[in-house]
Amino acid sequence: MTRLDAPDWLTAPATQAVLDALETAGGAGCVRVVGGAVRNALMGRPVDDVDLATRLHPEAVMAALQAAGLKAVPTGLAHGTVTAVSGGRGFEVTTLRRDVATDGRHAEVAFTDDWAEDAARRDFRLNALYADREGRVFDPTGEGVADALAGRVVFVGEPARRIEEDYLRILRFFRFSGWYGRGAPDPVGVAACAAGRDGLARLSAERVSKELLKLLAAPEPRAVVAAMVETGVLAMVLPDAEAGPRFTRLVDLSPDALLRLAALLPEDPATAGVVAARLRLSNAQRDRLTAAADRTVPVGPGLAPAALRAALYRLGRETVRDRLTLAEASGVKAPETLWAVVETWPIPRLPVGGADLARLGVPPGPTTGEILRAFEAGWIADDFPTDGHEARLRQLIEAAR
The missing domain is CATH 3.30.460.10 (Beta Polymerase, domain 2)
Known part of the structure; x- marks a missing residue:
């Protein structure tokens, strides 16, 4: 024994x-x-x-x-x-x-x-x-x-019967194969999952998303994701997925399940939003997924240092990190000097506010917001200077009059 x-x-x-x-x-x-x-x-x-x-x-x-x-x-x-x-x-x-x-x-x-x-x-x-x-x-x-x-993941008894008892076992089969299997998933189990895949539509979105993210967090999910594509299982739970070279490379770059999910999706924030809603992801997960796909503020390996700092200020460190990682997965590697800025630059806060304008004689109201927005735009364009703020405010106040 x-x-x-x-x-x-x-x-x-x-x-x-x-x-x-x-x-x-x-x-x-x-x-x-x-x-x-x-x-x-x-x-x-x-x-x-x-x-x-x-x-x-x-x-x-x-x-x-x-x-x-x-x-x-x-x-x-x-x-x-x-x-x-x-x-x-x-x-x-x-x-x-x-x-x-x-x-x-x-x-x-x-x-x-x-x-x-x-x-x-x-x-x-x-x-x-x-x-x-x-x-x-x-x-x-x-x-x-x-x-x-x-390192074999094999159903107990008859695979089709186990699946009919709970269709989530299809995703569990691929998840456990990714975490504990060695080599290709068990072919008998794969065939049973393919045959029973329509039953996935009966599951709640919360159960599916929880299992899918656990699967994507596996140390080596590429073989099981490929099997899910071949069997039509992935299309059942993620019809917008594109399991191509970008996902393959991303697995080597990051263990993050949500970022791996982003690598399976087209670079389109609207699609990312639809997927997040379909999977009932949390608000934080939805926001991160859509931000990773959004290109309104350009982020890429070729950014000049000042433009990179501007992107960090507007988007936050996590979004910039996600976009650069996805760009690298697409085959464009960012230089180490750029990554150093991403990881170490202290993102500043807007150095002025409504109290500063009130002190300079601007009463609360729409003008305050307009001046602060103009100040912020110029402050970002000038690469976040640390002094001269009052003089800039006075200029903007005078222009507003």
């Missing part, structure tokens, strides 16, 4: 306290670590979250945690999930389940005490792995350990 070599996350007092609480109530072996923690430990990857599976029903889990003095949060009782808080960390504890009915988006579940039934409803074999507190790994599908060690 495969055994984990006493990993810190398993032997940690916080983890052991939760295991102790549940085994006190349900007996030895009633709880195991499940899924990502086991998979990542086998693959030598960092473990962030420790999820647990148990034969205990949710109410019994709540009672056991509370009896042990641990906080229990009923995060999803209908689906058997309770969050245990121990040592300041959250541990998701889920009762073993089997699917009773599914509609491609949600599942109706029944609780079970059979580890194999629980494994059979999971998405991929490398996620259907369990480990007890001694580190012994249990592999109900018989292939999960081998898949993890080989």
Whole structure:
């Protein structure tokens, strides 16, 4: 039997306290670590979250945690999930389940005490792995350990059935292939995703965008994105995408998922806005995506230093950085001296305001705004001088009269 070599996350007092609480109530072996923690430990990857599976029903889990003095949060009782808080960390504890009915988006579940039934409803074999507190790994599908060690992402059982249970598994297949797979994605899984791609239209935009951005953040998403193009999956979730050389180069330049998304889209802020709305991105994500595609204020590797500083002032450091990175992905590399300005130039604030004009005898009103806008335009054009502001204001006041 495969055994984990006493990993810190398993032997940690916080983890052991939760295991102790549940085994006190349900007996030895009633709880195991499940899924990502086991998979990542086998693959030598960092473990962030420790999820647990148990034969205990949710109410019994709540009672056991509370009896042990641990906080229990009923995060999803209908689906058997309770969050245990121990040592300041959250541990998701889920009762073993089997699917009773599914509609491609949600599942109706029944609780079970059979580890194999629980494994059979999971998405991929490398996620259907369990480990007890001694580190012994249990592999109900018989292939999960081998898949993890080989970097294979393979559906549990019949791929078409797993997809019909939840069409989000199509995107999860490509996302996990990008993060954990080696080489081309599993061809049987790819074929099943192609056959079931129309079901993606039934998913909420929020679920799709969350999975898509996780996929694009993978260390190496190019092979899976190419497979998504070939299967028509990408066109279902991102019909405006152009997975060409710019995206291919951008992956080497930045791990940022939103910037990689920008590299998949045409350089058109209107299209970027439509995509952001379709994916229900946050306002901040929408603004960044559209700004990266906007060319109203030119930004490129050939900018003179003063023009670059003007762009930094008007657009902000993030937008200028994004545009230069996208330009480099298009094959035009910016010199290091230009990048140095982008990263280190302290973007100034407008050095004058309405109070300065009031002090010079200009009453509040439309004229104040006009003078300040004129001052700002001249101040930017002169490359942000640090003195002479009052004299410039007096000139503009006199001209306004």
